[in-house]
Amino acid sequence: MTHHPSAAEAPRTGPVIERPPLAPLIDVRDLAKHFTMRRRPPVRAVDGVTFRVAPGELVGYLGPNGAGKSTTLKMLTGLLVPTSGHITVAGRIPWRERRAHVATIGAVFGQRTSLWWDLPVIESFDLLRYIYRIPAERYRANLDTFRDLLDLDAFLQTPVRSLSLGQRMRADFAAAMLHDPTVLFLDEPTIGLDVVAKERVRRFVRHLNAERGTTVLLTTHDLADVERLCHRVLIIDGGRLLYDGNLAELQRRFGGRRELVIDLAEDVTDIGGDGSANRLDDPRFAVPGADVIARDGPRITYAFDRDATTAADLIARVTQRLRVVDLALKEPDIETTVRRIYEERLLDGA
Amino acid sequence: MRQGRAWRRGIASCVGRGEAIAEAIASPLRRAHHPVADLRHHLGLLVRLVGAQVRSQLQYRVSFTMDFVSSFLMFGFEFGALAALFVRFETLGGWTLGEVAFMGGLTAVSFKTMDMLFSGFDPPAFGEHVRKGTFDAILLRPAPLTLQVLGSRFVLMRVGAIAEGVAVFALALWLVDVHWTAAKLAFLPLVVIGQLAFFAALFVIGSTVTFWTVDSIEAMNILTYGGHELNQYPAHIYPLGLRRFFTYVVPTLFLAYYPTLYLLDKPDPTGMPSWVRFVGPVIGLGAFAGAMAIWHIGIRHYRSTGT
């Protein structure tokens, strides 16, 4: 393994003492990928991204559609050559040393399979055993473990083309892990799966990370994946890295306000003189310490800060002023937080 | 804070597993330093890939047998039609039925064998790989790309067509009294290899083009299958323009027609120098080498643009 002078540099985030003097397993610096197309301006799919991942970390790579997640993963797995910048994974440059690199990583691109379409699953596995030169006892042990964890037995003899999406994904997961890779790259690994299958896949990833120390970088649009699996998230948009830190911190900084939804005894829909319906600043519904953020017939939604007002106080104030028949309290969830970050571009310029 | 824990867990797991990780990282590299062992491993992979496909195709034994029988029936009809022509006209541009069958059989065996061995490079099939993004799976495996593409598809059904070509050739040997010499016997397999290599080159180039566009597959098919069809009949019966195209632009006539003139001691009505009868194998292998170079340019392009 080559030595990285960068490993000695001061880390970008987090307290200094927490960082071990250990070469990062994944080292990405100023990475860029620009796609040029005829008669169109170049697309800056990835535009100067820098991050490091230590061995054993499980990191979520988030961002809205077209943010550049898949493009980053394709460069990390050696499929695409960067326009500029620097990548090493376990000390290797993925695109330059393709064969040595892919021998030590696993990758699952949720949208497509890496198995042989016409062959039964078990034959694909057997070919992979040969290609990766997996020792017989490792192969047997891994296959046994994965059959159990991913419940593969029912379709091991089925050709890949006849598998359901969930079955195919499980088979792809096992295929990606048969050779004991040190890093696993997952691009939307739970896309299109039902709740049970998603949970099974998450359990599998957690098992690999906890039991084998496999380093995992995963992209997803399902924030439940991130909540269940990742301590650390990277958020990218427009090809630029906007956030690198832990999920709880993200929630604390950008987590929306709590919401109180009330239903009034009568419909209060009204049209103002200027034609605007259900004005939010209608003085009839104003309550100190909270803002009306939505009105829909008899339903009014207030937002308030945890630090400024307690839910009990607010409910007392509201019920004092208005005839409330029903109410519900909504805690901000990570889904909403991230949606707000994407939509309102909260991290821009951060 | 949690992040700190993750880092510490990282170190802990690394200390325990350090050796295993170092081994995993080093071993593929170390193995790569044994070229002979590597070559054996790769050829073994090709055999396994093809073997797996053959096994899976043989599961549909009924349809396989049907196909084999039907391609033999097709042979019967085509050859019958050709023979009927000869009953009416006796010769085709001065060639007897047996002589035409000789070249036709040779061409069919070469082309259909290529069609089977290079199924993975059949441009429409390969283009589908690229379009669907499954070519990425090939890039993600630690084995040579060309070999993986070769092993990605193997259309066993083609043995019917190959057998058809062999039958035509056998019939020709029975009909024609070839004056065999040692040189001719040595040249015959080279003619097959040259032709096979040339059409394989067209397949590879056609596949490579799909990295840029899939629209051109039809144009490429016209050259490949058109060239193959024209190689079944004595070229001097074709109009001059067509002949020139398939001599100087896509030089397929050097692959079957001119070598056959030599093998059957036929005169050359096209008035080319006599050495052109022997250049077929060189042109075929040269074209293949060129195609492999283009193929590698295509891969480089793909890895810089994606799909």
Ligand SMILES: Nc1ncnc2c1ncn2[C@@H]1O[C@H](COP(=O)(O)OP(=O)(O)OP(=O)(O)O)[C@@H](O)[C@H]1O
């Ligand atoms: N091969 C390509 N050629 C041209 N443009 C591309 C190519 N691949 C991706 N892009 C563009 O680069 C940008 C980033 O794409 P990318 O697939 O990385 O996004 P993503 O974050 O994975 O999005 P999603 O969540 O929708 O999967 C997009 O604008 C996309 O159109």
Ligand SMILES: [Mg+2]
């Ligand atoms: Mg994507």
